[in-house]
Amino acid sequence: MTSIDEPPPAIDDAVSFADLGLRPELLGVLAGLGYEEPTPIQREAIPQLIEGRDLLGQAATGTGKTAAFALPLLQRLTAGSRPKHPTALVLVPTRELAVQVSEAVHRYGRDLGARVLPIYGGQPIGRQLAALDRGVDVVVATPGRALDHMGRGTLPLDRLEVVVLDEADEMLDMGFAEDIEAILSSTPPGRQTVLFSATMPARIDGIARRHLRNPVRIHMGRSQVDAGQAPLVRQVAYVVPRAFKMATLGRILDVESPTAALVFCRTRDEVDQIAGTLNGRGYRAEALHGGMTQEQRDRVMGRLRAGTADLLIATDVAARGLDVEHLTHVVNYEVPSAPDSYVHRIGRVGRAGREGVAITLVEPREHRMLKTIERVTRQRITVEKVPTVADLRSRRLELTRAALEESILEDELEGFRVVVESLADKFDVMLVALAAVKLAHEASGVVADDDEIPQITAGTDRPARPAGAARPPRPARGPSAGMTKLFVGAGRSAGIRPQDIVGAIAGETRLGGRDIGAIEIADRFTLVEVPEAAADEVVAALKASTVKGKKATIRRAHEDR
DSSP: EEEEEEEEOOOTTTOOOGGGGGOOHHHHHHHTTTOOOOOOOHHHHHHHHHTTEEEEEEOOOOSSSHHHHHHHHHHTOOSOOSSSSEEEEEOOHHHHHHHHHHHHHHHTGGGGGGOOOEETSSSSSSHHHHHHHOOOEEEEEOOOHHHHHHTOSSOOTTTTTTEEESSSHHHHHTTOOOHHHHHHSSSSSSSEEEEEEOOOOOHHHHHHHHHHOOOOOEEOOOOOOOOOOOEEEEEEEOOOOGGGGHHHHHHHHHHOOOHHHHHHHHSSHHHHHHHHHHHHOOOOOOEEETSOOOHHHHHHHHHHHHTOEEEEEETTTTTTTTTOOOOEEEEEESSSSHHHHHHHHHHTTOOOOOOOEEEEOOOOOGGHHHHHHHHHHHHOEEEEEOOOOHHHHHHHHHHHHHHHHHHHHHSOOOOGGHHHHHTTTTTTTHHHHHHHHHHHHHHHTTOOOOOOOOOOOOSSSSSSOOOOOOOOOOOOOOOOOOOOOOOEEEGGGGOOOHHHHHHHHHHSSSOGGGOOOOOOOOOSSSSEEEEGGHHHHHHHHTTTTTTTOOOOOEEGGGGGG
């Protein structure tokens, strides 16, 4: 097995997508999307996959692995008319990831007319059947639904050229091992096989030995950096759903009140969007990316150094070589794709004896990558709660208090004495002071922000329980609070294990493994707790699907009574 475990190219060794051998149609789309350079895993994987090599990659979410396998499989598409049968199959653990990967492949392959179809539970199967009948190039599927279509004869794999297993360790944890084996055994022996996993347990190595041919092995995040490189940098992270990232960024900037901050983004479009939104919130934000001329870049940097701008929103490429002396904060809008990128970014603050702050916004699925950065850099990144509305109001009042104190100490106030004295004849002096503080606070341009942002427990995709709140009580009999029991007509005699139930539900519905409650497996049936609000969805999805490859009765448990 060939191994590529060397550290990725240094940040200053610029490599473009054109250097990787991609066809012009893909390069045009990437340029239009604002992608300026490949991530380390893309630099390593794309040339190997274009050559047709099998690949075993260890990489967490957030490293850019979707494009690493999507671009090479799109490279294979022929011009003009193509066969109806798919040439590529991507297997993923959940329907959310199926949609996400499908959208990415469609976006990258739009100039090639790529036909991409996500197949997962909870979607009308008639729509999937119609799309398969019209013809598709790439199918992105959960294992259970892929097997379902294979059993119906609607997903032929005889012309398959590429199979990708994305987040393979999660698929195994969810009980899809037998499904994956069955699918791979039904594909042509000469296919190219790509396997990505955040961890490499023995079971993954077993699949690689059985189904990959002399694969090249890529391991991102192994390069070590010296511990304590940034001793004066306070490193914090906030776990937040993607839909709330922009609101969280604004909230954190409001609370932190940076003198000057550098916000790193992945694409040009994201840079422009965030800069525009922050300007709308009253910040003085400037965008900086590779689509700007040198003259435009110079003007932006001039405004930042002169203090007429306090936020710089930039891509890694555009920010190379920047040295802003009064920079106090660095913000990673996404988790950096490699630990060395993280180190380079946060090294821009905490210089010359001054303390700096490095802030990272982490989507729940990116938590593993954050742990990888901690392990490689040997530095702790503290996960904190997103500031609440109360925190924000408290901070803004503190800023008003500080401004008033500065005015008392430094300003000439004697000219206003007559106003205070005249009001003091009618009102208590404390009321006069309170009214003056209120006017000063409102005049600061503070925008009301009354929308709370969900607090997410690190490593999950669910809101955290309030501090001090007890776990809901579990009755001795019956489901937990907010849960309902479902009856599944298969048990120990059918070889059912807890992971089979979890995999079937998580693969066919919007629920994650942590949303599923107690599982009781009897000889001929199983009882499983699911959230009451999702019970009907689970019943409908499993009735249209299989559990461990077999049809099983599924209904609410109370229907037996």
